[in-house]
Amino acid sequence: MSDLNSLTLFKAKDGLKAKKFSSLELVTDCLSRIKTLQPKLNCFVSIFEKESLDKAKKADLEKPLGGIPIAVKDNFCVEGTKTTASSKLLDNYQAHYSSTFTKRLEDAGAIIIGKTNMDAWAHGSSTETSDYGPTKNPWNTNHLPGGSSGGSASAVSSDQCIVSVGSETAGSIRQPASWCGVAGFKPTYGRCSRYGLIAMKSSTDSPGPIGKTVDDTAYILSLVSGHDPLDATSLDLPPWQPPKSLTNLKGLKIGLPTSYFPSQIQPDTKSAIYNAVKILEKLGAEIVKLDDMMDPKYSIAVYTILQRSEVSSNLSRFDGVRYGKDRSFFGAEAKRRIMLGTYSLSAGYYDAFYLKAQKVRTLICQDFDKQFKKVDAILGPVSPTTALKLGATKDQAMFGELQDMFLEPSSIAGLPGISIPCGFDKTGLPIGLDIIAPQLREDIVYQIAKIFEDNTDYHLSKPKL
């Protein structure tokens, strides 16, 4: 059998269990795919060829992810491996310990075959700010994969791994998943431990899976979620378990915020989302227009202030005393963020910026509470456009914030959400549908995404490389 690397997680699991192929074959196929595509797409910062093959030989297939090759974003610490967050500042840094998220995956038998490229320090939505060069979009290598988990999304989309791990602060899982045509599941803030994830904006950082199907991501989530005593913000809950999938959506109310369809949205994207709404309506969902939902433009401001503030503090530890490189190794984007954050936390500005942003954050949360009294879930586009061309971030200091404007409100409110493929633009680039639900209602997100996937075949299309 060849091209085992193109299997979904469940197909790979089934195949391994039925002894149709071995973990070694599966890993080998992924590694050879990586070898072919790395020069073209640059999805990886590190590739663990020898270690992965060794682990594949010893794979314990009894374990839930026994022998499954996965790719991990390079901001997760994995003991003994180089962990750079795609910044040259950490070029020589070997993690001394493993993040809870990746440790749970490895404990479940997964084989980490490489660390994926990202925007340096997760600052961006393009993977173009990586100090290791940009990652390319498999659907068109002149285009960006999105970010910051661009390497992870591109790697899944181009079948270089079975499933991958990303992290989202506001869009960093869903937006690259959307641009690369795969599923990206961002759980409720606190559902998955942040321990060992290099902090970007601590108050909204949410690690999560990127996969080829909704079920693949849900399964990963069921293995990595649950309370972690090492993260004080991790919720004291057992691991999340996906509910039964539905055959129709009768009784379910889905909200469509008019403010999420501004004029600058790409027409193809708009029609793909409306088409998705029609499919869901046909499946029995009641579609409710939400005319009074807060304009996402306010979230851009709130998110920018809070994120820069936390970034300026989170990056302080890279002070030149340790890690071998000093602060001159920060790229332009990190420097801009540190300066803006330092400014907004400074004497005389704190009240006008940080404190005010926190107050508006409360209003955003209250707005969601209000809307979720009317509906069970909210739908919208993940991104105003499909994947932009390489270089699109040039001189665009607010690139990410504008790309992620529909994702920032739900991130700020800590809500769960998923991006799933729902169509293509006329140049063939994938379009993503964003489904969000109240905190801890991953079950609703899952059920809508799953039934949509069951009734469409967008997720089955593969990029031609």
Place this chain on the structure above:
Amino acid sequence: MTITPIIGLEVHVELKTKSKMFCGCSATHFQVEPNTHTCPVCLGLPGALPVPNITACQWCIKIGLALNCSVNLETFFERKNYFYPDLPKGYQISQLQKPFSVNGFIDIDGQKIRINRAHMEEDTAKSQHQLVDGKEATLLDFNRSGVPLVEIVSEPDITSAAQAKLYLQKIQQIVRYLQVSDADIEKGSMRCEPTINLKIENNGKTYYTPLVEVKNVASLTGVQNAINFEVKRQTEEFNKTQQTKSAKNKTTRGWDADKSKTFLQRHKEGSSDYRYFPEPDIPPIVFSQKDIDKIKDNLPELPDQKLIRYKSLGLSDYDAMLLTDDYLFSLAFDKITKNNPKIAKSVANLLLGPIKEHLNQVQKDLDVDKINPQYFASVIDAQLSNQISATVAKTIILDSFQTGADPLIIAQDRGLIQVSDTSKLEEIVDKVLKDNPDVVKNYPKNPNIIGFLIGAVMKLSAGSANPQIAKQILEKRLK
């Protein structure tokens, strides 16, 4: 011209919890091999997260309650951002807006010194400047990084170096009573930074000199000396420059104990330059009134309360003070007198006499476990019934304390039980009179000389004679 010093004290007390403030590492760092009590959290490694030590938070509240503070039921941690090699995260987790406890006071000889706050934070790593391969280097020991620290900030109510010393001793005493810290200034588990300026009244006008914070003071005497030095220096400075306090002229000075003077370190940054903001890695900490009441109900008897009780047991002010001053001695005293309060005075004499003298000599702390209340009771009984003299009581209680043996058996073995048996004593008296004919001859002229003869009887009996009875027999014989 009248000059009144205005002194506020910031006291840092290191808690002796088993583990550090935000990780599971041992909080012990004194004389520990460098960098052996560390983990990703206290090393501030990328991705590591702080999880607050709830015991430390409760102890901080305990300190607050003992300092008569009100407790904030809902508090949160904040990040204090600044760069320093000993600060691995580039920020210290501390509290600014909502400390665990606020607005307390302690009483120093009838004067209230107000406490602004007692808040929780983490200690920094320790820098060691030394030569490595012939080059000057700064080495970092992260064993101390993340050790729980309670900062107690007073209002500027202190007006003299002597009062500052009393304030510090009181804080030290209280945290030791609470058993939450060793509060040892020399070992660094208690640190204090006085902020000093002067109120100068002259010709009906009042001036305030610029604020000076003094750092690196490593002893109680140092605090006193530094304050006295600053009062003198600021007075001279004011006379020269007439400069008064403003929002911008606060300075930090270091204390040089060898030269006994302060020296300028830096102009102080305003506190808001630390860019405090709520620590996003730790959710707000919420206690219920019930939690606080429970901590309150379990507070031990504090020094002030103890002092009053000791006086009510008949102790002199001085003895009561000496006992309450030393937490271990007060524990020993309570242990002995718990079921036998009548002997309180004698117990105080024995503890503060031979035992304290001995411990001072060998420079050791009292081991309360070695105190046997039964032994104290029997020694005091024996003394009251004239079986032993006060001197013997002191000797045998110390021997017993050191060896663990029954003091009365020690007395018996060494023949120290007092001889009150008249016939036996008469023999000794007769021998003394026979041996000292000159003294006997002088007695009618100088009756006070009987003291010498009593001494001789005591000596001959190896201290076992009852001096009262010996005196009676001597007087009879010399009539």
